Amino acid sequence: MSVQDVAVLSPRARRRRRIRRRLLRRPLAVAGLVVALVFVVVAIFAPVIAPYDPGRSDFSAPLAGPSAEHLFGTDELGRDIFSRVVWGARASIQAGVLSTLLAMAFAVPIGLVAGYYRGWLDPVVARMTDVMLAFPFLILAVGLAAVLGPSLTNATIALAFAAVPVLIRVTRGETLALREEDYVRAAVANGASDTTILARHILPNMAGTLIVQATVWIPTAIIGEALLSFLGLGVQPPTPSWGVMLSAAQPFIDQAPRLVIFPGLAIFLATLSFNLLGDGLRDVLDPRTQT
Amino acid sequence: MRAFLLRKTGAALIVVFLASIVVFAGTRALPGDPALVLAGEDRTPQALEEIRAKYRLNDPVPVQYASWLTHALTGDFGESRRAGIAVGTTILDRIPITLELAFLSIIVALILGIPAGVIAAVKRGSAADYASGTLALVGLSIPHFWLGLLLILVFAVKLRLLPASGYVPFFEDPVENLRRMAMPALVLGTGVSAIVMRQMRSAMLDSLGADYVRTARAKGLAERQVIIGHAMRNSLLTVVTVVGLQLGGLISGAVITEQIFVIPGFGRLTIEAVNQRDYALIQGVVFVAAAGYVIINLLVDALYSVLNPRIRVSGQPG
Numbered sequence: 001m002s003v004q005d006v007a008v009l010s011p012r013a014r015r016r017r018r019i020r021r022r023l024l025r026r027p028l029a030v031a032g033l034v035v036a037l038v039f040v041v042v043a044i045f046a047p048v049i050a051p052y053d054p055g056r057s058d059f060s061a062p063l064a065g066p067s068a069e070h071l072f073g074t075d076e077l078g079r080d081i082f083s084r085v086v087w088g089a090r091a092s093i094q095a096g097v098l099s100t101l102l103a104m105a106f107a108v109p110i111g112l113v114a115g116y117y118r119g120w121l122d123p124v125v126a127r128m129t130d131v132m133l134a135f136p137f138l139i140l141a142v143g144l145a146a147v148l149g150p151s152l153t154n155a156t157i158a159l160a161f162a163a164v165p166v167l168i169r170v171t172r173g174e175t176l177a178l179r180e181e182d183y184v185r186a187a188v189a190n191g192a193s194d195t196t197i198l199a200r201h202i203l204p205n206m207a208g209t210l211i212v213q214a215t216v217w218i219p220t221a222i223i224g225e226a227l228l229s230f231l232g233l234g235v236q237p238p239t240p241s242w243g244v245m246l247s248a249a250q251p252f253i254d255q256a257p258r259l260v261i262f263p264g265l266a267i268f269l270a271t272l273s274f275n276l277l278g279d280g281l282r283d284v285l286d287p288r289t290q291t
Numbered sequence: 292m293r294a295f296l297l298r299k300t301g302a303a304l305i306v307v308f309l310a311s312i313v314v315f316a317g318t319r320a321l322p323g324d325p326a327l328v329l330a331g332e333d334r335t336p337q338a339l340e341e342i343r344a345k346y347r348l349n350d351p352v353p354v355q356y357a358s359w360l361t362h363a364l365t366g367d368f369g370e371s372r373r374a375g376i377a378v379g380t381t382i383l384d385r386i387p388i389t390l391e392l393a394f395l396s397i398i399v400a401l402i403l404g405i406p407a408g409v410i411a412a413v414k415r416g417s418a419a420d421y422a423s424g425t426l427a428l429v430g431l432s433i434p435h436f437w438l439g440l441l442l443i444l445v446f447a448v449k450l451r452l453l454p455a456s457g458y459v460p461f462f463e464d465p466v467e468n469l470r471r472m473a474m475p476a477l478v479l480g481t482g483v484s485a486i487v488m489r490q491m492r493s494a495m496l497d498s499l500g501a502d503y504v505r506t507a508r509a510k511g512l513a514e515r516q517v518i519i520g521h522a523m524r525n526s527l528l529t530v531v532t533v534v535g536l537q538l539g540g541l542i543s544g545a546v547i548t549e550q551i552f553v554i555p556g557f558g559r560l561t562i563e564a565v566n567q568r569d570y571a572l573i574q575g576v577v578f579v580a581a582a583g584y585v586i587i588n589l590l591v592d593a594l595y596s597v598l599n600p601r602i603r604v605s606g607q608p609g
Contacts, residue, residue, distance in 0.1 A: 130302070131309040138543035139561060139580040146565050146573050147320055223434045227547055230436060231562055246437065253440065254448045264437035272432035279428075 022284045029280020035273035042086055043093035050083035054240045063256045072262045075245070076252055081259070084240040085266050091152055091241040092270060095225035095234075096218040099156045103163035104214065111171025112198050116179055125172070129165035137162045138227065145233040152225075152241075155234035159221045170213055174206040181205075208285030215278035219271035226267050242267050296593055303589045310581040311363065315356050318574045342369075368575030378575040381560065386579075389556035391461065392479065392548070393541045395472055397534060399480025400487050405530065407484075408491025409523060412499060423488060430485030435544055439478040439551040446474060456553035475552045479544045483537045490533045494526035501525075528599050535591030539584050 009017070023029055042049055051071075058078035066073045072081035114125040135143070141158035148154040178184060179202065187197050228234035229243030237244050242263040249259035326342045327334065343349055346369075347358040362368070366379035407423040414420055447455035454471055461468040498504060499522050507517045546558035553559075557576070564572035 127305065127309065130306045131313060133539075134306050134310045134581040134585050135313075135577065136539045136542040136580055136584055138546045139577055142546070142561050142565050143314075143317060143573065143577045146568070146570070147317055219432065226434055227436060231547065231550060233565065246440065250440070253444055257444050257448075260437075260440045260444060264434065264440065267434045267437060268432060271434070272428070275428060275432050 019284055023280055026280045026283065028276050029283075032273045032276025032278075032280060035269060036277055039089055039270050039273065040093055040097075043089040046087045046090050050080075050086040052080040052083040054079065054084045054087040055238050056080075063252065063259075066258070073256070073258055075248070075259055076256075081245075081262055084245060085242070085262055087240040088242040088245060088263060088266060089270070091229070091235045091239070092222045092225055092267070095152065095156050095159060096222040096270075096274075099159035099163065099221045099224075100214050100217050102156070102160035103167055103217070104210065106160070107164045107167030108171050108203075108210065111168045112175050112202065114168070115172040115175025116194070116198060116202070122172075125168065129168050132161070132165040137224065141224070141228055142231075142233060145228070150228075150233045150236060152229075152235045152239075155225055155228045158228070159224045162224070163217050163221070166217075167210075167213060170209060171206065174209055175202055178202045178205055212278060212282045212285055215274060215281055219274040219278070222270050222274070223267065295596055299589055299592050303585050306585050307582050310585070311360055311578060312356070314574055314578045314581070315359055317577070318570060319352070363575075363578060368578070369571035378572050381572065382557065382575055382579055385555065385557045385560045388458065388554060389542075389545050389549070389558060392472060392475055392545055392554065392556060393538070395476035396479035396483065396541060396544075399476050400483035400534070400537075401530075403480065403484035404487025405491055405527075408488040409495055409518070409526075411488070411492045412495030413518060415496065420492075423492075427485040427488045430481050430488075433481075435478050435482055436547045436551055438481065439474065439548060442474045442478060443551070456551070458554045458556075471552075471554075475548045475554060478551075479541060479548050482544065483534070483541070486533055486537060487530055490529050491526055494529040495522055498522040498525045528595070531598060532591065532595055535588065535595070538587045538591070542580055542584060 023033075056079065058074060058080075060078065061070075061074050062076055062078040064070060064074040064078070070080050070082065072085065075081055075084070110125060114122045140162060141155065144158040144161065145154060148157070181201075184197060184201050187201050192200075225234055225241070226243035226246070229241045230247045231243075232247070235241035235244055237248065245263040246260060249256075249263070252259050326339045326346075326348055346362070347354050350358075366383070368378035368382075407426070411420040411423045443455045446453045453474055457471055459467040459471055499518075501522075504517060504522050507521045508514075512520075542558070545556060546561050548554070549556045549558040550562055557580075560572070561576045561580075563569075564576055
């Protein structure tokens with residue numbers, strides 16, 4: 001890009017370029033980004049990538065070892081493990097991404113309003129988040145699964161539910177700090193409406209923090225989905241999911257350890273990639289909360 | 292100090308009270324007659340009538356709630372579906388097992404996390420720093436239950452060193468008890484140790500740059516003494532809070548760890564309750580978990596205010 005091209009970019013676009021360049025200078029974050037994208041692509045194109053139907057049993061070759069035909073071997077019902085791991089990415093990415101978006105959709109407006117208007121609303125919201133945080137995540141998920149019934153959708157709702165109080169607190173805290181900024185006062189003096197101030201001035205300025213929070217929550221939700229499915233409270237067999245695969249593999253752990261290793265490795269790599277990306281994004285976007 | 296603790300206790304009581312409403316509303320959201328839910332196996336018409344009278348199920352909802360709460364506070368959550376065993380007793384029987392697991396896990400987390408964090412901070416930028424940072428990241432990303440399965444694969448299936456699962460009470464056979472608790476505690480402890488390590492490292496970096504550390508060095512104290520006696524002592528404060536905040540995660544972690552290693556604790560009870568659709572038990576388990584978690588947090592706050600006199604004045608932790 002030439003000097004002139006840069007000159008015509010708006011300040012916001014220039015800022016975005018700077019952030020992108022700073023992120024790309026971190027090899028671990030880039031590796032995380034690439035692997036995370038691979039998982040997303042695999043999840044979207046699972047039917048194209050998987051060589052076999054994940055539910056098709058080949059009874060002539062149960063528990064077969066890795067071969068050219070079956071890259072990761074077959075499971076106890078002769079199903080292709082590689083195809084099942086590929087399809088399992090769908091449930092994981094769906095639970096991870098959708099639960100985060102769902103939680104954001106609830107938490108961000110509540111946090112914004114509570115932090116901006118304060119008044120009686122603020123302590124009410126604070127108590128509400130305290131109560132939600134009082135239920136340990138898995139206990140909450142178990143309770144919800146008991147009331148709603150076990151399924152991927154309900155597991156996603158439970159995961160979103162667990163993220164909401166955390167995100168409300170973050171959004172509220174950011175709003176409290178941002179509403180004291182000079183540009184917000186200037187907007188108030190100019191007669192901007194509250195909606196304009198929240199949407200145009202406060203929300204864009206906490207976007208970095210929210211993106212970091214989302215990236216950090218996705219791996220937690222991926223593990224959460226695997227956990228719930230493992231316990232029989234999430235994805236129901238025969239639908240392939242990494243948690244379901246691990247649960248089914250338990251009795252065969254001494255005969256075919258790869259049944260345990262491949263799905264677990266998939267969960268581990270998916271969470272590790274999002275965690276690496278999250279750490280990198282935090283360094284670039286939200287330097288205050290470095291750990 | 293007393294005002295601070297009173298305020299915290301008040302807030303905790305309000306949260307427990309609100310949580311009880313959530314649990315109560317949750318069970319009422321279930322389809323079907325709550326009397327059937329609470330009656331367990333014994334579903335004769337007379338038994339159902341008794342339940343209705345005892346829990347005031349024919350009265351308005353607020354009266355029902357008040358009755359439920361007074362019963363719950365005395366530990367009476369109704370009858371479990373498993374013939375005639377009270378939910379309260381079942382829960383009480385299981386809690387000590389989970390407490391032992393949690394205690395051992397925290398010890399594992401501290402033994403792994405504190406030295407790693409201190410070394411990483413003191414030798415900042417060295418190979419040791421990067422190694423422990425990488426391990427912490429792995430510890431945070433690895434799913435506990437998969438780590439548990441891998442440990443079973445290595446130590447029980449391949450090496451045959453430890454039993455894969457099962458539980459022996461501590462007072463029956465302490466050695467066997469610890470042998471069986473070793474893998475679960477390691478699984479549950481590693482995740483927490485990663486967090487302890489990260490916190491310890493950043494707290495140590497802060498205190499190593501502080502004035503009192505420079506003073507200690509200036510007056511000629513040995514480096515060892517500066518690190519252990521001055522920098523580390525102050526950094527341990529943050530670790531107390533961090534460990535406290537992880538206790539909720541430990542309750543969740545215990546659910547899955549106990550499931551994998553077949554330990555009959557509170558966590559396994561939770562899953563049993565859901566699998567058997569034992570609603571009275573689910574309700575009791577969820578409420579006890581929430582109340583227990585709030586109380587633990589209150590104790591952590593209290594401990595923190597004892598350890599750190601500054602917050603007694605400002606009233607704000609941290």
